[in-house]
Amino acid sequence: MNRINYLGFRIMDYGFRNLGFLLIVITFLSCKQKSKVTYSKDVAPIIYKNCTSCHRPGSAGPFPLVSYNDAAKRSKMIASITKSRRMPPWPADNTYTHFTDENVLSKEEINLLQQWAEAGAPVGDANHVPKAPSYTASILGKPDLVVKMPEAFKIKGDNTDHFMFMKVPFEIPRDTFVRAIEFVPGNKALVHHVNGHLIRYQYDKKKNVNDGEKIVDSQAYPVKELYEKLKLANDDGSYPLLKSSFVNYLPGVLPTMYPDGIGGFSLNRKNAILLKDIHYGPSPIDTTDQSYFNIFFAKEAPKRPTLEMQLGTLGISEIIPPLIIPPNEVKTFYTRAVAPRDMSVLTINPHMHLLGKTFWAFAITPKGDTIPLIRIQKWDFRWQYFYTFKKIVKIPRGSLITVIATYDNTRNNPENPFNPPQLVQERNGSMRTTDEMLQFIITYLPYQPGDENISLAKEANGE
Ligand code: HEC
Numbered sequence: 001m002n003r004i005n006y007l008g009f010r011i012m013d014y015g016f017r018n019l020g021f022l023l024i025v026i027t028f029l030s031c032k033q034k035s036k037v038t039y040s041k042d043v044a045p046i047i048y049k050n051c052t053s054c055h056r057p058g059s060a061g062p063f064p065l066v067s068y069n070d071a072a073k074r075s076k077m078i079a080s081i082t083k084s085r086r087m088p089p090w091p092a093d094n095t096y097t098h099f100t101d102e103n104v105l106s107k108e109e110i111n112l113l114q115q116w117a118e119a120g121a122p123v124g125d126a127n128h129v130p131k132a133p134s135y136t137a138s139i140l141g142k143p144d145l146v147v148k149m150p151e152a153f154k155i156k157g158d159n160t161d162h163f164m165f166m167k168v169p170f171e172i173p174r175d176t177f178v179r180a181i182e183f184v185p186g187n188k189a190l191v192h193h194v195n196g197h198l199i200r201y202q203y204d205k206k207k208n209v210n211d212g213e214k215i216v217d218s219q220a221y222p223v224k225e226l227y228e229k230l231k232l233a234n235d236d237g238s239y240p241l242l243k244s245s246f247v248n249y250l251p252g253v254l255p256t257m258y259p260d261g262i263g264g265f266s267l268n269r270k271n272a273i274l275l276k277d278i279h280y281g282p283s284p285i286d287t288t289d290q291s292y293f294n295i296f297f298a299k300e301a302p303k304r305p306t307l308e309m310q311l312g313t314l315g316i317s318e319i320i321p322p323l324i325i326p327p328n329e330v331k332t333f334y335t336r337a338v339a340p341r342d343m344s345v346l347t348i349n350p351h352m353h354l355l356g357k358t359f360w361a362f363a364i365t366p367k368g369d370t371i372p373l374i375r376i377q378k379w380d381f382r383w384q385y386f387y388t389f390k391k392i393v394k395i396p397r398g399s400l401i402t403v404i405a406t407y408d409n410t411r412n413n414p415e416n417p418f419n420p421p422q423l424v425q426e427r428n429g430s431m432r433t434t435d436e437m438l439q440f441i442i443t444y445l446p447y448q449p450g451d452e453n454i455s456l457a458k459e460a461n462g463e
Contacts, residue, residue: 037115038124039068046109047071047078048133050088053103053252056135059188060251066132072121079117082110088252089383096375099387100457101253140182140257143294145172147273150214152290155190159282163431165218166275167230168293169209172267179264179298181247181273182255187289192279193384194291196247200268205234209270218277218431232274242274244308245349245441247293248386256388257296258346259454262445264302267295277431304445306346311335311403312438313351313426319438325355325409327421333438336402339363342447343395346456347388348373350403351439354381354415355424357408361440363399371395381415381433386443392451395444403440 037043047055047065055061055070064070071078081087088103105113116122123129147170155162181198185191201209212231221229233239243265248256257263273293280289311317317337325331350359356379363371374387395401409421417434418424427435445451 036122036124037112037119038122039071039116040124040126040129042112042124043071043116044068044130044132046105046113048130050103050105050109052133053135054088056132060192062189068123068126068129072123075113075117075121079114082113085110089380090385091376091378091380091383092385092387093375093377097372098390099385100390101385101388103252140180140255140294140296143182144297145170145295146292147295148292149186149290150210152186152288153215153280155187155280155283155287155289157283157285157287159284161192161282161433162280163218163277163433164275164280165216165226165230165431166278167212167214167232168273168275169271170273171209171270173269175269176267177264177298177301178267178295180255180257180296182294182296183247183249184292184294185249185289186291187280187287188251190280190283190287191249191289191291192251192281192382194247194249194275194278195245196249196293197274197276198243198246198265198267199232199240199272199274200243200266201234201240201270201272203269205236205238205240206270207235209272219433223428223430230274232272244310245386245443247273248349250383250385253385256347256386258306258456261303262346262454263304263306264298265305266301304448306443306445309337309343309401309442309444311337311401311440311442315439315441319426323426323436323438325407325424325436327418327423328410330357330406330408330410332404332406334402334404335438335440336400339395339397339399339401342397343442344445344447344451344454345373345389345393345395345442346445347386347443349384349386349439349441349443350374350376350405351384351437351441352379352381352405352407353433353436354417355407355409355413355436356381357406357413359403359405361401361403363395363401365396366398371399373401386441388456390455390457392445392454392456394447394452401440401442403438405438407436 051065055065057064082105090103094102094104147168149168183194213229216226216229218226312319312335317335319333319335323333359376359379361373409424411421424436426437
């Protein structure tokens with residue numbers, strides 16, 4: 001009896017132990033099953049949110065990342081490029097300040113992409129792959145006027161970048177008001193960035209807005225000569241006023257339209273859009289681009305037109321010391337200006353050329369508080385965004401707006417246009433990539449109480 005009991009006990013004991021082990025194995029397996037990273041569950045949402053705005057057919061990315069196959073065959077490349085944070089391109093430090101269109105992956109998202117690649121890029125539940133986002137022609141709706149480049153630009157298949165000055169003249173029957181202008185690239189794969197200014201001619205001062213060349217290589221001549229070739233001046237040789245930076249473009253960036261009542265400007269009967277400049281990426285084959293502008297009219301004069309403040313090169317504040325960067329040196333410069341009034345800041349644009357390394361801008365109020373504006377730890381010449389704040393940022397009158405920028409003129413800078421490094425300096429605002437610039441453009445409104453609560457997020461504008 002005793003013995004049987006004893007045996008029975010042993011048998012039961014053995015069984016339980018096995019069962020326990022089995023349970024552990026099952027739990028372990030099912031956990032593993034649950035945490036397995038798949039395309040349909042984890043990866044597709046990340047790619048749709050952060051990549052397909054550029055990586056889709058006919059857009060700027062070198063290949064689409066729209067389907068499972070697109071992504072799966074590049075899973076290793078996606079894992080490494082996101083780990084190094086080269087993609088998605090977003091130079092601004094999002095631990096410092098936030099902007100609309102901010103495109104930064106979280107650590108968790110980067111980890112998911114690594115695990116997915118390591119696991120062999122499994123699709124997961126192939127029947128529940130979420131639908132890829134669709135991109136409409138323009139998020140701003142139907143334009144009132146479309147203005148096209150007067151002639152197609154022939155892009156040489158020489159595998160080099162091209163930086164052009166371009167004039168796009170247009171006439172309209174009567175003076176009017178505009179709410180926004182959107183640049184639409186003709187050749188989405190090659191148009192890299194555009195910075196557009198508006199020239200509004202007084203009717204009697206310019207007979208023919210169409211005369212002069214339309215496209216010139218901005219690297220080939222000094223700025224003054226470029227202007228002459230494009231015949232931008234009035235007939236009497238004087239220069240018309242330029243409304244600067246009213247249209248900008250970078251791949252993946254939505255056009256700027258501020259909330260109702262903010263921004264906008266007037267158009268004259270005779271106008272010209274001056275692209276200064278338009279940057280085409282390298283192409284291995286001869287091809288063309290004929291980009292255009294969608295213009296959206298406004299019913300009335302702008303209630304709160306934007307103002308612009310420009311620090312540094314060609315701006316209101318001196319660069320200290322003068323922007324001369326000796327070869328084989330890493331050198332830091334600063335420039336600062338006092339806020340002339342209470343400012344409601346909408347958008348900021350840091351600008352340097354190829355030697356840029358870091359860029360940092362902030363304001364110090366008369367009370368001694370610091371207002372962070374932007375910090376770029378790793379400057380990337382190719383991704384020069386116009387950064388729009390999520391909410392208007394108030395800079396009180398008398399604040400000291402400060403920009404600190406560092407340039408790397410050593411061989412360690414892979415973008416250095418010279419090897420061996422040579423002295424590089426500011427030359428009268430020359431756009432040449434071999435000359436340097438330090439510029440900070442602030443688009444703002446005179447402050448009104450409550451401005452700091454106004455959201456500039458594009459979703460919030462009902463678009
Ligand atoms: C704003 C547009 C844009 C976004 C958003 C974007 N890319 Fe790119 N991507 C590009 C462009 C343009 C290139 C071509 C190389 C370059 O200009 O850096 C590129 C290149 C790449 C390359 C190839 C790099 C090489 O060395 O050939 C990979 C891989 C890549 N992107 C993955 C991604 C992933 C993954 C995402 C999202 C997490 C993403 N990209 C988001 C525009 C973008």
